[in-house]
Amino acid sequence: MGPGTYLDFEKPVVELEAKIRDIREFARGESVELSRELHLLERKLERLRQDTFSNLSRWQRVQLARHPMRPCSQDYIDKMTTGFVPLHGDRAYGDDRALIGGPAMLGDRPIMILGQQKGRTTKEKLANNFGMCHPEGYRKAMRLMILASKFGRPVVILIDTPGAFPGIQAEERGQAEAIARNLREMSILPVPIIVSVVGEGASGGALGIGIGDRLLMLENAWYSVISPEGCAAILWPGEAAANAPRAAEALRVTAEDMSEFGLVDRIVPEPLGGAHRDPNTAASLLHATILECLVELSPQPVDDLLARRRDKYRRVGVFAEDETF
Amino acid sequence: MEWFRKAKAGLSGESKRDIPDGLWTKCGGCGEIIYALELERLFWVCPTCDYHFRIRHSDYIRLLLDEGVIEEYDRGLVAQDPLKFRDKKKYPERIADSQKKTGLADAIVCGVGKIGGRGVSFGVMEFAFIGGSMGSVVGEKVARAIERAMTRQIPLVIVSCSGGARMQEGILSLFQMAKTSLLLAELAEAKIPFISVLTNPTTAGVMASYASLGDVIIAEPKAQLGFAGPRVIKDTIHQELPEGFQSSEFFLEHGFLDRIVRRKDLKSTIISLLSFLCGPKAGVVEKSGHTLPNTVLESAETL
Ligand SMILES: [Zn+2]
Numbered sequence: 001m002g003p004g005t006y007l008d009f010e011k012p013v014v015e016l017e018a019k020i021r022d023i024r025e026f027a028r029g030e031s032v033e034l035s036r037e038l039h040l041l042e043r044k045l046e047r048l049r050q051d052t053f054s055n056l057s058r059w060q061r062v063q064l065a066r067h068p069m070r071p072c073s074q075d076y077i078d079k080m081t082t083g084f085v086p087l088h089g090d091r092a093y094g095d096d097r098a099l100i101g102g103p104a105m106l107g108d109r110p111i112m113i114l115g116q117q118k119g120r121t122t123k124e125k126l127a128n129n130f131g132m133c134h135p136e137g138y139r140k141a142m143r144l145m146i147l148a149s150k151f152g153r154p155v156v157i158l159i160d161t162p163g164a165f166p167g168i169q170a171e172e173r174g175q176a177e178a179i180a181r182n183l184r185e186m187s188i189l190p191v192p193i194i195v196s197v198v199g200e201g202a203s204g205g206a207l208g209i210g211i212g213d214r215l216l217m218l219e220n221a222w223y224s225v226i227s228p229e230g231c232a233a234i235l236w237p238g239e240a241a242a243n244a245p246r247a248a249e250a251l252r253v254t255a256e257d258m259s260e261f262g263l264v265d266r267i268v269p270e271p272l273g274g275a276h277r278d279p280n281t282a283a284s285l286l287h288a289t290i291l292e293c294l295v296e297l298s299p300q301p302v303d304d305l306l307a308r309r310r311d312k313y314r315r316v317g318v319f320a321e322d323e324t325f
Numbered sequence: 326m327e328w329f330r331k332a333k334a335g336l337s338g339e340s341k342r343d344i345p346d347g348l349w350t351k352c353g354g355c356g357e358i359i360y361a362l363e364l365e366r367l368f369w370v371c372p373t374c375d376y377h378f379r380i381r382h383s384d385y386i387r388l389l390l391d392e393g394v395i396e397e398y399d400r401g402l403v404a405q406d407p408l409k410f411r412d413k414k415k416y417p418e419r420i421a422d423s424q425k426k427t428g429l430a431d432a433i434v435c436g437v438g439k440i441g442g443r444g445v446s447f448g449v450m451e452f453a454f455i456g457g458s459m460g461s462v463v464g465e466k467v468a469r470a471i472e473r474a475m476t477r478q479i480p481l482v483i484v485s486c487s488g489g490a491r492m493q494e495g496i497l498s499l500f501q502m503a504k505t506s507l508l509l510a511e512l513a514e515a516k517i518p519f520i521s522v523l524t525n526p527t528t529a530g531v532m533a534s535y536a537s538l539g540d541v542i543i544a545e546p547k548a549q550l551g552f553a554g555p556r557v558i559k560d561t562i563h564q565e566l567p568e569g570f571q572s573s574e575f576f577l578e579h580g581f582l583d584r585i586v587r588r589k590d591l592k593s594t595i596i597s598l599l600s601f602l603c604g605p606k607a608g609v610v611e612k613s614g615h616t617l618p619n620t621v622l623e624s625a626e627t628l
Contacts, residue, residue, distance in 0.1 A: 166553030174581045175552035180537035183506035204533045225499040235412040316500040317461035318407040325401045325430040
């Protein structure tokens with residue numbers, strides 16, 4: 001990883017890794033015997049990795065979820081599936097490049113796979129609006145889901161968005177309506193839906209493609225009603241950036257938190273230090289979990305599937321009864 | 326637990342509290358100083374510029390439900406603090422303050438009433454309770470109101486007034502959008518009508534869930550509607566926002582609203598819509614089926 005592609009708290013690990021690489025190359029080139037030194041350094045590195053990555057704060061996980069090298073939805077689609085045919089457009093207004101999707105094979109199963117695609121290069125990020133959908137993105141997603149349900153294919157969804165785009169055109173074209181409609185229609189879509197938060201799950205922008213029979217979260221993904229920065233801007237106006245870590249703690253945004261609230265079905269482990277440190281392993285872990293879910297869900301009669309989906313969402317909420325009101 | 330309540334007589338607009346003697350109120354639209362009793366007769370709508378003052382949930386009960394009576398349900402549902410959310414104030418303290426201020430357990434009142442003689446499952450939000458925000462309690466009460474409509478086979482009417490999902494309950498608030506929308510899918514399958522009434526403001530998580538899913542969606546004039554807040558949009562696009570952006574009129578122009586309805590016409594409009602959606606009801610005079618007090622009607626005529 002080059003400079004600028006690692007986070008502050010990753011720096012000691014990245015530097016030690018570079019040092020070991022340099023020594024190994026030097027030893028090879030000069031035919032010097034340094035195996036004892038290397039062995040010691042590697043043990044040190046292992047300890048450092050454990051210390052750095054095994055007790056991540058919520059804010060550190062948010063940073064990992066936004067890591068510039070983190071695999072994007074397209075990476076997961078490429079690594080997990082074969083024969084992906086990207087389809088475009090919402091058949092109404094346009095094509096939202098923040099939302100990619102189309103049919104693919106997951107093993108020997110035909111699926112419809114959709115995801116928010118932030119993009120890797122600056123050019124791609126701009127074209128994809130950093131993974132922030134306009135209404136046509138939500139409508140495109142719905143169109144593809146309806147296509148899948150027509151032919152009885154399960155839907156696999158990858159969430160990775162800093163939010164639905166807050167802009168003039170997005171409002172003009174009905175951002176709220178597009179999201180609301182998806183929530184309603186996805187809750188009765190008569191095929192299995194498996195949703196995975198692979199990076200950022202910001203608010204309605206994430207939920208708008210987020211209703212399903214299984215909700216998976218990658219270990220370092222985050223999901224909340226508002227971004228830590230958005231929350232901090234409301235609670236500590238003028239000093240939002242400084243308070244984002246505090247907001248991340250207050251909002252309880254991690255996969256573990258979600259699991260404690262009973263909202264997440266499975267947490268998908270990532271390679272130590274995050275998915276970007278070993279994208280192939282990250283993708284194969286996600287692939288295996290999605291496949292297990294498909295095996296569980298596919299034989300279920302549609303009525304059972306929908307009844308269980310209904311119960312799952314109907315139960316959500318924490319409240320009490322107070323007779324004094 | 327059921328509660329039969331009659332909303333207190335007299336509409337009590339937001340700004341009345343700001344005036345020491347309660348006699349005169351400054352219009353938020355044109356700045357005119359208006360006699361409060363006059364405003365009360367006009368449903369808290371400015372006679373000069375048509376500005377709709379924000380009114381309380383109890384005002385809408387009085388305005389829309391026959392005799393101003395609601396058979397209230399789920400009044401005692403109260404919020405918990407699942408996140409142990411702390412900012413400047415603890416979440417339970419915020420709740421307690423709002424409860425004291427509004428007399429409500431949370432930001433919505435739901436129950437059953439009649440509109441033009443027809444039974445409806447009715448919900449009305451209270452902005453004074455943490456900005457009308459939707460946490461678990463609002464989500465649950467909306468869900469139960471939808472279920473009540475299905476069980477009793479009566480139409481659903483919800484008057485929204487909300488800044489969106491409640492931050493202090495985090496992801497649980499967000500998922501209330503899913504819960505309410507899911508039940509509206511069932512309501513739609515059961516062919517029970519839902520009229521969504523939007524008032525100032527209806528935005529974010531509420532707008533992006535049940536408020537946008539009415540069979541018919543009507544709004545009061547000049548309400549702030551939309552998904553994202555204007556400050557967030559401005560900070561994102563670094564542009565000034567056009568005049569009237571995200572107003573009811575803007576939503577109507579862009580095709581996301583069926584109709585803008587002035588406050589004095591809300592009830593008669595809902596009655597007319599319900600006649601279409603549910604079919605005419607025997608024994609009910611639909612034409613001028615108001616049960617509003619005559620004085621209110623008369624003063625409304627002067628608008
Ligand atoms: Zn005025």
